[in-house]
Amino acid sequence: MKFGFDIDDTLIDLRKHAFDIYNQKLGKNVPLDQFTKLERVEIHELFDMTDEQGGEMWKSSLEDIYYTTCPVYPNALETLVELEQQGHEIYYITARPKEHGERTKEWMKEQGFPVQDERFFYGMKDDEKVQIIKRLGLDYYFDDKPDVVNTLVKEENLKVILKDQSYNRHLTFTRLVDWTEIQEILEAKQA
Ligand SMILES: [Mg+2]
Numbered sequence: 001m002k003f004g005f006d007i008d009d010t011l012i013d014l015r016k017h018a019f020d021i022y023n024q025k026l027g028k029n030v031p032l033d034q035f036t037k038l039e040r041v042e043i044h045e046l047f048d049m050t051d052e053q054g055g056e057m058w059k060s061s062l063e064d065i066y067y068t069t070c071p072v073y074p075n076a077l078e079t080l081v082e083l084e085q086q087g088h089e090i091y092y093i094t095a096r097p098k099e100h101g102e103r104t105k106e107w108m109k110e111q112g113f114p115v116q117d118e119r120f121f122y123g124m125k126d127d128e129k130v131q132i133i134k135r136l137g138l139d140y141y142f143d144d145k146p147d148v149v150n151t152l153v154k155e156e157n158l159k160v161i162l163k164d165q166s167y168n169r170h171l172t173f174t175r176l177v178d179w180t181e182i183q184e185i186l187e188a189k190q191a
């Protein structure tokens with residue numbers, strides 16, 4: 001089968017990593033419980049920034065956010081390695097900007113993710129992911145972002161799995177809270 005994965009906040013804990021970087025860079029100590037309550041994807045309001053300031057902070061921090069020590073979610077890596085060993089095809093579809101695509105691919109390989117060059121897509125907008133997902137004929141697709149999964153509701157042959165985050169609790173997709181639940185979810189979906 002064909003499995004597609006978003007990267008940020010689906011396979012790796014990127015927002016939390018960025019939150020830690022912001023605290024450090026800005027000399028602040030915003031508590032974690034405020035972060036875990038956030039109902040939007042962007043984190044800058046915790047640091048009293050406007051959307052514009054937040055956008056600039058994000059862009060100017062990208063090098064650190066993307067390429068330092070962002071943690072992989074427990075069991076995410078193992079899951080993908082196992083799926084590949086079972087003969088499934090693994091695709092990555094990330095909306096990271098084009099100029100970061102190749103480096104991101106290398107970073108993912110360095111973490112140990114099973115990456116085939118021609119199965120790694122980047123640089124599209126959130127609402128353009130659906131075109132790639134359809135063209136590839138994916139059986140499963142995993143993402144965290146409301147703006148992405150909401151474009152996939154009409155895809156009858158696609159099983160969408162939502163990685164649980166504080167900003168997507170209002171959605172009713174099959175929800176993966178923890179990657180250790182993956183086997184159960186796949187079995188339930190196949191039944
Ligand atoms: Mg994401």
